[in-house]
Amino acid sequence: MTPEGISELISRVALRDRAAFDVLYSSTSAKLFGVCLRILGNRSEAEDALQDIYVKIWNKADRFAVSDTSPISWLVAIARNHSIDVLRARKPAAAELEKAVGVAEPSPNPEQSAIASGETKRINECLDQLDTDRASAVRGAYLNGESYDLLAIRHRVPLNTMRTWLRRSLMKLKECLER
Amino acid sequence: MSTIPPDDTMPEGDDFVAAEYVLGVLPEQERRDAVRRIENDPEFARLVANWQRQFDPLNEQFQPVTAPNYLKGQVDQRLFGIDSGRVATGASFWNSLAFWRTVAVAALALVIFNVSREYVQRQAGSAPSQLIASMASDTGPLRSVAIFDDKSRKLKVTLVAGEIPQGKSLELWLIAGKDAPVSLGVLKSPKITEFAVSTPVAAKLRDGTTLAISVEPVGGSPSGAPTGAVVAAGSVSSI
Numbered sequence: 001m002t003p004e005g006i007s008e009l010i011s012r013v014a015l016r017d018r019a020a021f022d023v024l025y026s027s028t029s030a031k032l033f034g035v036c037l038r039i040l041g042n043r044s045e046a047e048d049a050l051q052d053i054y055v056k057i058w059n060k061a062d063r064f065a066v067s068d069t070s071p072i073s074w075l076v077a078i079a080r081n082h083s084i085d086v087l088r089a090r091k092p093a094a095a096e097l098e099k100a101v102g103v104a105e106p107s108p109n110p111e112q113s114a115i116a117s118g119e120t121k122r123i124n125e126c127l128d129q130l131d132t133d134r135a136s137a138v139r140g141a142y143l144n145g146e147s148y149d150l151l152a153i154r155h156r157v158p159l160n161t162m163r164t165w166l167r168r169s170l171m172k173l174k175e176c177l178e179r
Numbered sequence: 180m181s182t183i184p185p186d187d188t189m190p191e192g193d194d195f196v197a198a199e200y201v202l203g204v205l206p207e208q209e210r211r212d213a214v215r216r217i218e219n220d221p222e223f224a225r226l227v228a229n230w231q232r233q234f235d236p237l238n239e240q241f242q243p244v245t246a247p248n249y250l251k252g253q254v255d256q257r258l259f260g261i262d263s264g265r266v267a268t269g270a271s272f273w274n275s276l277a278f279w280r281t282v283a284v285a286a287l288a289l290v291i292f293n294v295s296r297e298y299v300q301r302q303a304g305s306a307p308s309q310l311i312a313s314m315a316s317d318t319g320p321l322r323s324v325a326i327f328d329d330k331s332r333k334l335k336v337t338l339v340a341g342e343i344p345q346g347k348s349l350e351l352w353l354i355a356g357k358d359a360p361v362s363l364g365v366l367k368s369p370k371i372t373e374f375a376v377s378t379p380v381a382a383k384l385r386d387g388t389t390l391a392i393s394v395e396p397v398g399g400s401p402s403g404a405p406t407g408a409v410v411a412a413g414s415v416s417s418i
Contacts, residue, residue: 018259022251025251025254026251029246029250029251030243030244030245030246031241031243032246033243033244033245033246034241034242034243034244035238035241037244038241038242047246047247047250050246050250051250051253051254051257054251054254055254055257055258058254058258067228068228069228069231069232069235070235072238073231073232073235073238076235076238076241077231080203081203084203084210085210088205088206088207088210089207120236120237120239120240122236123233123234123236123237138202139237141202141203141204142201142202142203142234142237143237143240143241145203146203146204147203147204147205147206148204148205148206149206151204160189163189164188164189164190166199166202166204167189167190167195167198167199168190170195170198170199170202171190173233174194174198174233177233
């Protein structure tokens with residue numbers, strides 16, 4: 001799917017074109033479902049989330065024009081943010097804490113790194129300049145929706161220490177990305 | 180796991196809150212506060228957008244997973260209150276188009292979109308009675324989409340990937356059940372070829388019928404049956 005193709009679809013969805021919405025769904029739902037599944041970690045929640053996400057896309061399509069971002073990034077951001085909202089709203093947070101103990105830390109998949117595009121390479125290069133722990137915390141947060149609470153438990157540090165630690169990592173990351 | 184050095188000076192500022200929102204680490208209430216600020220504070224919204232742009236390349240690591248068919252029907256139900264009949268046929272349609280989700284490089288979509296826009300404009304408001312088939316093969320690069328308009332009895336076929344081989348023709352076949360393939364004609368253009376479909380053939384064009392494309396000598400098979408390799412095939416679904 002070309003970015004231009006998706007852009008045009010979103011613009012037409014903003015004009016309430018249901019056929020464009022059908023095609024947009026068919027060509028992007030697998031990617032967005034992948035986002036939901038990875039962050040929520042179970043199918044039934046991911047399926048509910050995906051429905052909510054396409055309802056949002058239909059309702060917010062007119063905002064895409066002013067967003068100054070690539071169409072697929074715009075869609076993934078909606079899916080990621082919604083999935084993280086669902087994750088944070090879980091009560092109690094027991095399931096998430098379970099995940100902290102049970103799930104291995106994410107590491108970059110060598111295969112994926114090898115085929116990654118230039119841009120991905122850049123952010124990975126900058127992440128690699130951080131200590132391993134810190135890079136994996138940033139990746140884990142972004143890709144798995146891990147919260148400060150969960151990261152603090154995993155790294156066995158107080159919440160505030162975790163936050164300080166992550167903010168410092170973000171500072172370094174930004175310096176590197178803007179270099 | 181290495182130990183994390185304690186550090187008592189936390190960097191402060193909106194830029195960090197924006198980054199934390201994008202990363203997704205904030206607890207529920209702080210996250211909601213951030214969303215409210217994005218809506219009302221353009222400067223904060225700009226910081227969020229900048230961070231999002233920095234992290235966007237990581238999105239490549241989200242692996243696509245085909246979503247269950249019935250979800251799109253439920254979305255339509257919620258948005259448009261479509262009756263269950265439409266939902267049911269919609270579901271089978273999405274199912275048959277598994278290739279749309281798996282084709283990674285869908286420069287195709289624009290073409291598909293243009294074709295579908297055309298048929299949708301025509302059906303505006305009326306009950307949908309469109310048949311569609313996506314033809315592909317596991318081994319070759321050729322992909323094609325066919326759309327049949329019941330009213331005009333025109334079957335429109337477009338190549339969305341691959342091309343007509345030099346010095347050859349691509350011929351379209353209809354295969355209903357165990358019947359012998361029926362030629363519908365050769366593709367005149369990789370963009371859109373319109374095939375007029377006779378009434379008896381149109382009657383065979385329904386859910387489950389196969390459409391296939393074979394490579395033939397210029398002008399089409401001399402024998403009336405496919406002679407060359409079948410380079411793409413797919414079944415017809417109604418939408």
